[in-house]
Amino acid sequence: MERKLVSITVDGKTVEVDPEINLIEACAVAGAKIPSLCYMKDVSANASCGVCVVEVEGAKALVRSCVQKPVEGMKIRTASPRVMNARRTAVELLLANHPADCLSCIRAGTCELKVIAETLGVRASRYPKLKKSPPPDTSTEGLVRDDSKCILCGRCVAVCAETQGVNAIAFAGRGARTRVTSFMDKGLANSPCIQCGQCSVVCPTAAITEKDQSSEVMAVLADPRLTVIIQTAPAIRASLGEALGMPAGSLVTGKMVAALRRLGFAKIFDTQFAADLTIMEEGTEFIQRIQKGGTLPMITSCSPGWINFIETFYPELLSHLSSCKSPQQMFGAVAKTFYAQKAGIDPASLRVVSIMPCTAKKGEASRPEMDSAFRWWTERAEKEGAKTGAEHYQDVDWALTTRELARMIRQSAIDMASLPEEKFDSSLGESTGAATIFGNTGGVMEAALRTVYELLEGKPLPQTDFFPVRGLQGIKTAEVPVAGMNVKVAVAHGLKNARALLDDIAAGKSDYHFIEVMACPGGCIGGGGQPVLPDMDKKLARNKSLYLEDLRMPERKSHQNTEVNTLYKDFLGHPAGHLAHELLHTQYRARVV
Amino acid sequence: MPATISKESSPSIESIIQQHRGSSGALLNVLEHVQEADPKHYLSEASMRAIAQRMDVPLSQIYSMATFYSFFNLKPQGKHSIVVCRGTACHTRGSLALLNEALSRMGIREFKEEEENSATSPDGFASIRTVACFGQCALAPVVMIDGVVMSRMTIGKLVHVLEKIKKGGAV
Numbered sequence: 001m002e003r004k005l006v007s008i009t010v011d012g013k014t015v016e017v018d019p020e021i022n023l024i025e026a027c028a029v030a031g032a033k034i035p036s037l038c039y040m041k042d043v044s045a046n047a048s049c050g051v052c053v054v055e056v057e058g059a060k061a062l063v064r065s066c067v068q069k070p071v072e073g074m075k076i077r078t079a080s081p082r083v084m085n086a087r088r089t090a091v092e093l094l095l096a097n098h099p100a101d102c103l104s105c106i107r108a109g110t111c112e113l114k115v116i117a118e119t120l121g122v123r124a125s126r127y128p129k130l131k132k133s134p135p136p137d138t139s140t141e142g143l144v145r146d147d148s149k150c151i152l153c154g155r156c157v158a159v160c161a162e163t164q165g166v167n168a169i170a171f172a173g174r175g176a177r178t179r180v181t182s183f184m185d186k187g188l189a190n191s192p193c194i195q196c197g198q199c200s201v202v203c204p205t206a207a208i209t210e211k212d213q214s215s216e217v218m219a220v221l222a223d224p225r226l227t228v229i230i231q232t233a234p235a236i237r238a239s240l241g242e243a244l245g246m247p248a249g250s251l252v253t254g255k256m257v258a259a260l261r262r263l264g265f266a267k268i269f270d271t272q273f274a275a276d277l278t279i280m281e282e283g284t285e286f287i288q289r290i291q292k293g294g295t296l297p298m299i300t301s302c303s304p305g306w307i308n309f310i311e312t313f314y315p316e317l318l319s320h321l322s323s324c325k326s327p328q329q330m331f332g333a334v335a336k337t338f339y340a341q342k343a344g345i346d347p348a349s350l351r352v353v354s355i356m357p358c359t360a361k362k363g364e365a366s367r368p369e370m371d372s373a374f375r376w377w378t379e380r381a382e383k384e385g386a387k388t389g390a391e392h393y394q395d396v397d398w399a400l401t402t403r404e405l406a407r408m409i410r411q412s413a414i415d416m417a418s419l420p421e422e423k424f425d426s427s428l429g430e431s432t433g434a435a436t437i438f439g440n441t442g443g444v445m446e447a448a449l450r451t452v453y454e455l456l457e458g459k460p461l462p463q464t465d466f467f468p469v470r471g472l473q474g475i476k477t478a479e480v481p482v483a484g485m486n487v488k489v490a491v492a493h494g495l496k497n498a499r500a501l502l503d504d505i506a507a508g509k510s511d512y513h514f515i516e517v518m519a520c521p522g523g524c525i526g527g528g529g530q531p532v533l534p535d536m537d538k539k540l541a542r543n544k545s546l547y548l549e550d551l552r553m554p555e556r557k558s559h560q561n562t563e564v565n566t567l568y569k570d571f572l573g574h575p576a577g578h579l580a581h582e583l584l585h586t587q588y589r590a591r592v593v
Numbered sequence: 594m595p596a597t598i599s600k601e602s603s604p605s606i607e608s609i610i611q612q613h614r615g616s617s618g619a620l621l622n623v624l625e626h627v628q629e630a631d632p633k634h635y636l637s638e639a640s641m642r643a644i645a646q647r648m649d650v651p652l653s654q655i656y657s658m659a660t661f662y663s664f665f666n667l668k669p670q671g672k673h674s675i676v677v678c679r680g681t682a683c684h685t686r687g688s689l690a691l692l693n694e695a696l697s698r699m700g701i702r703e704f705k706e707e708e709e710n711s712a713t714s715p716d717g718f719a720s721i722r723t724v725a726c727f728g729q730c731a732l733a734p735v736v737m738i739d740g741v742v743m744s745r746m747t748i749g750k751l752v753h754v755l756e757k758i759k760k761g762g763a764v
Binding site for chain 1: 641651652653654655656657661667708
């Protein structure tokens with residue numbers, strides 16, 4: 001139903017606005033941008049920072065525009081001296097308790113508090129520091145929470161509860177002792193936290209950040225005894241440019257490869273190669289489940305935040321998960337077996353670095369079971385009666401986020417924009433358009449459908465694009481006729497949306513065959529390791545870029561990847577075969593917190 | 594719900610939850626009654642986990658509520674309760690001396706008022722807490738012992754009452 005618009009005047013300009021939006025959005029209609037440190041469009045307002053105040057004619061006090069709705073005839077001033085004074089005081093109060101280590105802060109270049117303090121002309125804080133903070137929480141693999149930098153805006157609490165339905169953190173205490181924390185202040189590792197990192201993307205300061213390992217990787221790159229190779233996830237090519245100051249959605253595939261080569265990586269490989277490999281395994285698994293009566297719906301398993309979520313909240317549904325490892329882990333296992341063997345490199349001196357849009361990937365790489373290559377080599381050595389001797393190693397040694405890679409490129413003074421476009425190295429570098437779209441919500445499903453259809457029908461798809469599973473709406477569904485059956489699929493991103501589908505499965509009410517879940521809103525393009533503070537427009541720009549790249553690729557279906565086919569022919573055997581299972585599949589377990 | 598462990602599913606928690614099922618603000622009431630039912634008059638981690646699981650409320654939110662209200666105790670409490678008002682009126686009339694007297698009589702050495710507002714004696718005999726105001730400023734300084742509010746308190750009167758409860762008598 002169309003609502004009747006109301007007429008308001010903002011700084012002398014009269015506009016018609018929807019009465020159900022808040023004043024921040026209403027003033028934007030009139031072209032007035034109101035600053036805020038806590039407001040976020042997609043979650044409920046906390047009205048904590050006090051920066052968004054405006055003057056409403058006739059109102060006694062200033063009004064927080066994030067929680068006030070427009071009323072017919074309202075006259076608003078967004079930048080009067082009274083407003084500016086109140087904003088400055090609000091920011092001064094926040095600065096009083098905030099450490100002044102801006103020069104060495106990880107968010108120095110992206111801190112909202114710093115920008116607002118500068119914009120408002122706050123030059124000193126008149127108030128004493130009262131806050132006492134515990135040391136930073138470094139209990140998890142992916143995230144660091146530094147309470148001393150928290151301004152209690154509540155964005156992290158809101159995304160954790162409302163977008164993700166995880167509720168790992170909440171406000172505790174009262175008054176000057178208020179803090180954001182987990183149950184009994186036990187740290188994120190002992191909470192239901194799934195490491196998705198959405199909190200680190202919305203935090204206005206450095207109170208929650210990725211656990212930065214970029215200097216460790218810089219150090220191994222300088223070690224002549226080691227061969228350091230790298231893989232880059234699909235979503236990075238649509239966001240790395242943005243992290244380095246280019247417009248959102250800039251596609252930088254070739255320049256990124258060139259920059260990585262300048263950084264000194266021995267081989268630049270592509271996680272997209274492993275994404276195509278994933279589709280071969282996952283597509284085969286799906287067909288087998290349909291034909292042999294396996295557990296349905298089958299649910300995708302590429303997103304480690306999602307895996308942590310189902311292991312924590314729905315352990316009774318674990319049999320629905322595809323047993324496929326994520327592309328990151330398939331890559332690591334193949335690199336340290338097939339590639340090491342082929343290139344004649346001792347796997348113990350090979351280091352695999354991943355660039356991921358994700359903080360949970362750090363935890364995934366260090367899961368104890370993710371050491372398939374080490375076990376494979378040990379088994380071979382034992383069979384031959386040789387001594388193994390090698391120190392234990394994981395399949396993937398470091399998983400860095402987009403933000404960490406951008407940091408490395410800046411530190412090395414590489415001007416990525418001016419570099420020529422270069423190509424990925426061969427044998428683990430080829431990929432198809434199907435792999436590119438893995439970075440978007442709906443992309444894994446679409447890639448799987450392209451391959452499953454052609455494998456079952458034995459003829460080319462009439463149309464390669466599956467539009468119903470694209471776009472940013474929370475849950476998408478489609479029915480696809482394949483080989484005489486109607487395959488019903490669903491796609492969810494943001495775990496609150498996934499909960500709806502899971503509750504139906506638990507209640508026996510789900511008639512889907514195949515479900516894709518990605519933990520982060522938008523999929524990997526909106527991942528917790530991506531450039532901070534993305535609005536919907538930026539996410540859409542990243543999303544469109546990946547579909548554009550898909551169209552540009554010479555091949556757009558995973559089973560057409562010649563390097564993947566060579567890998568099967570020369571090494572793995574066939575999809576879902578014995579060696580494929582040993583290296584490319586995994587198991588899940590209930591997580592108790 | 595997370596797969597929480599709850600080895601102690603005390604029947605009283607179950608019945609308290611049943612009693613408040615469906616009422617608005619049920620969680621606050623449940624926390625209050627579970628604390629009352631606890632012999633050590635506090636919300637243990639196990640009881641909060643049991644409440645979370647049975648009421649389908651995230652643990653973080655239970656902790657949020659339990660730490661917001663100073664009424665809730667997250668540590669085991671002593672047999673007796675001594676509450677000293679530290680509001681402005683009581684402070685100007687000597688409540689700090691009363692607090693220190695009570696602390697030393699109960700053998701509590703560490704009490705950082707600005708960090709935590711309660712402490713329990715090592716022998717578990719009494720817990721001492723401070724509050725911001727009783728609303729009885731005209732009768733300052735005010736102390737409450739085992740639920741009995743005592744106004745115009747002096748060190749002499751306080752020592753007398755404390756000696757009485759130490760000997761097993763009522764306030």
